[in-house]
Amino acid sequence: MLILDTYLSSFALVAVVAGLVLLVGPLARKSNDWIRVFLLALTAILAWRYMVWRITATVPPLSFDIDAIASWIFLTVEGLALVSSTSAYFILTRRRERHAEADAHLRWWGDDPPQVDLYIATYNEERAVLERTLSGARAIDYPKLRVFVLDDGRRDWLTELCQEYGAEHRTRPDNNHAKAGNINYTLRQRLQDPDPPAFAAVLDADFVPHPNFIRRVLALFHDPGVGLVQTPQHFFNPDPIQHNLGIAQAYPDEQRFFFDHLEPARDGWGIAVCCGTSSMVRIEGVKAIGGFPTESVTEDFLLTIRLDEHGYQTVYLNEPLTEGLAPEGLQEYIVQRGRWCLGMMEIIRNVYNPFGTNRLRLMQRISLLDSLMFWTTTFPFRLVSLLCPLLYWYFGIIVVNASVSDIITYYMPYYIAVLFTLNWISGGLIMPLLNDVSQLLAAWPITRAVWMGLFTPGPHKFRVTAKGGDRTKAVVQWPIMRPFAIIFVLTLLGLLLPLTGDILFSHVSRAGDGIRIIIFWTLYNLAVLAVTMAACIERPRVNRPQRIATEQVILSVDINRFYGWLTDLGVDGARIRGPAGLSIGERGTIELEGVGEVAVRIAETAPDGYILDVLTTPQQYSLLLRKLYTADAAPGTTRGDLAVMMKGWARLFASR
Template sequence: MLELHPTEQQSAYAVVAIVFGVALVTPFVLRRETVSHRVLIFAVAIVLSARYIVWRATETLAPFGATWDCLVTWSFFLIEAAALVSSFSAFVILMRRKNRSPEATAARNWWRPAPPPKVAVLIATYNEEKEVLARTIAGAKALEHPHTVVYVLDDGRRDWLADYCREQAVNYLRRPDNKGSKAGNLNHAVAWLTERGEVPDFVAVLDADFVPHRNFLTRALALFHRHNVGLVQTPQHFFNPDPIQHNLGLSRSYPDEQRFFFDHLQPSRDGWDIAFCCGTSSVVRWTALVDVGGFPTESVTEDFLMTLVLEAKGWHTAYLNEALTEGLAPEGLREYVTQRARWCLGLMQIVRSDYGPFSLRMPLRLRDRWSVLDSLLYWVTTYPFRLAAFIYPLLYWYFGTIAVYASVPEILSHFGAYYVWTLFALNFISRGLVIPIVNDVSQLLGAIPIIRATWTGLIRPKNRSFKVTAKGGDRSQFVVQWRMMAPFLILAALTLVGLFVGFLSDRFVFSDAGEGKSIVLFWSLYNLMTLAVTMMVCVEMPRIESHLDDRPQRVLMRLDDGLHRVWLTDLTQQSALVRGVVLAEGSPVEISVRDVGDVSGYVIETTPDGGLISLDTTDRQYEALLRRLYAEGSAPGVTRTRIGAILHDLVFGSHVR
């Protein structure tokens, strides 16, 4: 490779400096909500990305031929280029954004002077515990909208749940089989309502672990003032940390992995009128549901397919980006990965169906085909590229073959400029949700099963089983997911051994690969850091229930010696943590909890300035407590990144009780 002249090297460094400087100034000049400003930001990202990939294609590849170098450089380039095509599509989608909150406010009670529409709330359940279902049922019963009827759809056929529903005065439905999985369960309820003439105007769908806020229906129904809206989707928020947040101790400083999608990508998709149904936390118009023949069963992700089925009949999906429900994120790492692999498999089934991007059997709009194609590109390209980025550097350490022939200044000028601006653009519009290494970890964890699901879905899409995401259960023990950790442990070991052998044998020092070897060195060190964090996530930390939206508040507590004003710092379905008083273990107490009343309990653990209290609620108080914890307030947990807090939590830890 030709060496760069010193002036050219300075020019290369100047490019990165200019891009970095513009990125620092831009937040003071442009607004993330303005479409023209977003177009400008992502147009620059596309230009820099195109500049980078053209340079890669023309300057960094080995000549064509039957050589190992040709195979390595061109295969990695094609994987990277495919991932970049997916990025281009995402950049275009993110250029727009729609905020429907003002529309929902203006159209509130659009049905007047007619009476409020009737809504059937369908809670689909399979094997969830009573504690999980109790939250959802309590929230559904507390919905503000009148003419609401709650139905619990039990695919587990559990007698205790039938008894519990009877106690709670909600309807209980079961069917003789599990055909069609969740979609089949919902369709059974639709048929049951039709047969009995209990036809609602709208159907709200909730997963068993998702609790609606009181205003869920009043806000979502407002968007149906447009008669061509068939479905309204709202975001999913979570009152517990996902495995990445929890196992890294970032529950209080780093948002859950789905925040970028629900808070930023879906509103942008809605700007293009291609937002899609995500199952739970959605409301569908009954006439639209009947028009399309119920919920589709051709895919294990019936939600995305539902949007396409509706669209083919002229019904649109609207997205209301407000925290109107909150649910339980996957608590275990295996469940977390299984859920994402299921999403991938379902998308591949859609691609192979009549609603695929290249099928002409259904009258889909061009933008709907783009919507499916964008999702296809994401699943098919992102995860292979993430895995390849950890494998290809090993080829240098063991075989002396470099995947990218380039000098450090060239990499900085092309990749550096593209990477800095892309990172800035995504963080500018998302308020800092895209963090290097942590973001890589979330993709690397699921890379192998998702790649497997991709090809399984494309080659053999039919007759795939629906794997329910397990929720609840005992999570109080340390668990090392050795099987999941094994590939990352092997990659880390191979990288470390490669580095050691490379330096020990002088292969690195005396290599004729020019500055390319320095790039591989930095690349390998970055990979080691990412693999280390990934393996940390594979060590599952104990979980004891906590609600991430808890805020300290002053309350009254009665002890044997009278009333005390204390701080209530943590509240769960079974316990309360207080500060500001000396407590004796085992002593009885009575604590006043807002919206719940005076609750009896006893001290089960003492602290220097307080203690943990086990609550002994009555049935009425327990239901009120569930409503207080899960059916009220704004978004639970963290919705934006705070770098200082992340660094603090990484160093000192922040695992909640």
Template sequence: MLNFPLLSDLGSSTAHLLLAIGIGLTLPFWVDVRNNLHRGLLLSAAFLLALRYIWWRGTETLAPAGLTLDMLASYSLFGFELLAMAGTVSSYLIMSRITLRSEEADTHAGWWGENEPRVAILIATYNEELEILERTIIGARALQHRNKEVLVLDDSRRDWLRDYCAEQGVRYMRRPDNKGSKAGNINHCLDRLAEDPVPPDFVAVLDADFVPHRGFISRCLALFHDPEVGLVQTPQHFFNADPIQHNLGISHSYPDEQRFFFDHMQPSRDGWGIAFCCGTSSVCRWTALREIGGLPTESVTEDFMLTLDLQDKGWKSVYLAEPLTEGLAPEGLKEYVTQRARWCLGLMQIARSRLGPLSKNNLRLRDRWSVLDSVLFWTTSFPFRIAVVVFPLLYWYFGTIVVDAQLADVLTYFGVFFLWGQMVQRVLMPGMVVPILHDVGQLIGAIPISRAAFTGLFKPKGHPFSVTAKGGDRTKITVQWQMMMPFLILLVLTLIALLLGIFMDRFSYQDAGDGKWVVLFWTIYNIFVLAMTVLACIELPRRERHIADLPDRGILVTDGDIRRLWISSLTIDQARLRGKGYPVGTKGTLRLRDVGDIPVEVIAPTVDGCRVRLLPTATQREALLVRFYAEGAAPGTARAQLGGLLAGLGQRLSFNSRR
């Protein structure tokens, strides 16, 4: 049986932890997150604590040298941890600065005077359905900027899409082949635009599933007052939950996985002058694009490489942290992981390219560091996450002591480092990183992403572009068995090991003494992470919903009755009305602001009213799409909410999958 450590041994360690917590609790009262000095002080302290922890790990916790399994396992885990810590320290350095450009955009709005710059808005598409393309095209047409041309670049050469574009009054392009994938498709369009009598001054790029807010172009153009700016990138927001949010039932209380990058990392990168293009939701200067010969095609992540190409020629890329577009996050777990594996592969291709950090080019030192930081993230974070759930099993099953440490020392070195990091994150990026859930987000794609990282490093060429599938039938529960199985096996092995290790002393071949408590906590934590990862592999049904929608008022007119009702749910084809029930089949009109009187029919009663089917005209349908996607604030939630997290997870664990 396990022996409890003496409480007296933990007194000093507890004092260290309380000191870190005490100082951390004062941070919100004096830290200005926009002050680079304040940020630098906080993250410098985190950096020093990281060095302190790593020094302790390397000097006091490793197995003795020798040809033993203990040494092999102990040094292997430390190697993974050391590389992951290098990536963490690099991110600390990046996060120590920040640049926010909204005031600059306000100051220089309309710098061009009476003659608006001409903007070409490129929508590259491959296999998206009309329902997805429709809202993007209509949103682009609804942009406030007048001097614009919307172009749909169809790499599937679909006649129905050509006809739809003609109806919408937008320009349609296709090419004879798909060489160069998305980058090649855009480059073909750029060459055709160069042949026009009047080429554009700027080029905006939208993915087929991203709808611009009405001020997208004008806000981005404001930053081009600086003639050295070649590209402006804006964040990506999503009107649907990503698969982890959705499958765990926490879409209302936990931010999507990309919020940390777009809301915090990109503004910090901009502070160093190394913000990079993310493809969609960006605007580029025409002369800059033509100078570099269009989008590079050597990588499947042409957007990041575009930034380096521009910088190589002396152009700056800047970031405007405003919600100016919203799109469709991957709806399925397989698509979610495939997308991130493609990003990882593309980054490795860039690292090995003519614009890599070790290649001969005109990139600044900070640009080379930018690439190295990304390489560290992809090659260390995900393999380390796998190692963290595997290595404790070596102790329980083989008696291998991977980390030879006393509990008091772990609290003093790791505990203080971890707690300080949490306190700093709580101030600089509140509600963004939640333990366990953050680990689930990394673990769920760790195997294919790790494979992509090392495949890209050692074989950078010859990989096809993997399109992220959108749309399709999402109305049934789907268990992703292939993705789940490694985590399910690890979960079962960990549970068995924990039970046998606690109740059968002889099962653990060596006694780690007080250090066994370290392995015990580590194992229990892994059980929660693995259980949540397995749960996330069970995909719940989805229905159309618009996160940005708020309860609104509408006027329902039926035969002989006019009533003002609350609209608690509104989609493109249905609405839920609160206030009065009507018989099924009742017909009338529903008056909505900025849309008009829409013919409706009652299709079902509800406890507080009824549900109606909308029968909008083509013009009304377009107005609805603009209202849903092109107006208002950012969709989704920007920070975690503990009460909502617990409620959502509790509901999910009770097998109530209704959303």
């Protein structure tokens, strides 16, 4: 009874915090800046209340004792991660949306629209990827636009494809400085032409522009102080974590929090950053800084800082104006994030030290520090959190000496506040276990990239993120899964072997009431590791990329006409919910809005209808690409939905 009373009294602050956030949050609009500041400030205060308790009550005095060394190492990593989180809370206290500004200045140029170039950088992307992008580029609604495909792969067949879609194919004699060097080479040539560009938009080869991309972005250049406009990156296919775990319809891609919430917040502070693709730059600003910078493999972030140093601001237009192909393979996903980290470390080590004697504004220094802290603390903390319970089970080392009531009193209020606040801001994007999995998968490569970028001189090799390829077979990524499987087995054995009474594990009684914390920590790590290993099993991707659709169509087979609902649509296949009685192999047509009457073949039956082969003509193929990838809307889901996620998991397990 005494123990129960102790636990109940420990819940007092938890109840107050939970009641406060549940009372304030649902009644407040997301645009209410005062509520945003209040919730983030409350979260930060509770975070540092927890950290003060950790420092003063949960670690032994600093000494050369193994318990003390392990405890202080973990505390240091945790404290630095909390510094990074606090920096993010500070940045999130503001938010700026520029929709009205873009509406008000859509034709600031009057009757003389400026010349705009669109640069599509490519290296080894396959024809289908580039054709999709070129189809979107041809549909752009802007009168003075030239489209250039900058081909570092120097492929002859691409010349013909560019001519077909009204683009210009450019190559160069070498691949120096990768993407930035590729753009600089063509830009230098264009500045000598009779119609040099005043602005240049940049797209990766797998990003498709919407028809209003140029007009909407160009509107924000009405301010002569704007040097670059960045727009969000949306993806028409699920990333590897979404796809492999079967949660694409219930959980957004891993980059949604950054593009939908952190970038608008950074824009509110005047520190929005260029993210490469889906951006447009003022050529006058690029000339002022001597071209696109080449000192880092993430030239986009460096471009932002260099423009800012010369008086040109980067702003953010939070509208879905392009959509691209997320990495489909787990290895490519990890390589991409490792490259981002490496590039950031190169900038800080070689170009712009936030503590150095340069001309950076205070907020740009804070921006650099925020990025530095994110990459150097978040992922090492995730790794260390996996290892700490093992230190106890195998060596009796206790890194957090606390009781359950202490954890409830000091940690739980902070945890509830951060979980609620970030989900209130983002619309349900923060799901603890899934967020841990996305960080854990890339934790070691990113930690290694931090070391390489900060402590090795380079130059470091640029690795292009592979897109496309054969994804029709299930693949187990053993090299990625193996370390997680080893830690999973060690964690499970550490939890189970003491139950045998083996004398080697007699030290488990040392933890006292804290054993409950260690057991919970261990069980949580097992859950994270299990889901991480499941994400390493790459499921086949058929008829990819597909778009979920809810379009009513007429299916004609011979003289019969049936109404049905199109639920999935791709360039060569579709799924229709419709009448029974049709046979595999039968041919017919469906009427697609914006494309016309398209030939189809019944490929297989489904529980609620049929899987169709879509047999387009070349002209229809181009129109279908536009229909699929240039709609004025964001592809995929942008909010988390736990109920839909559970249904998706049920279907996934049933299919296995």
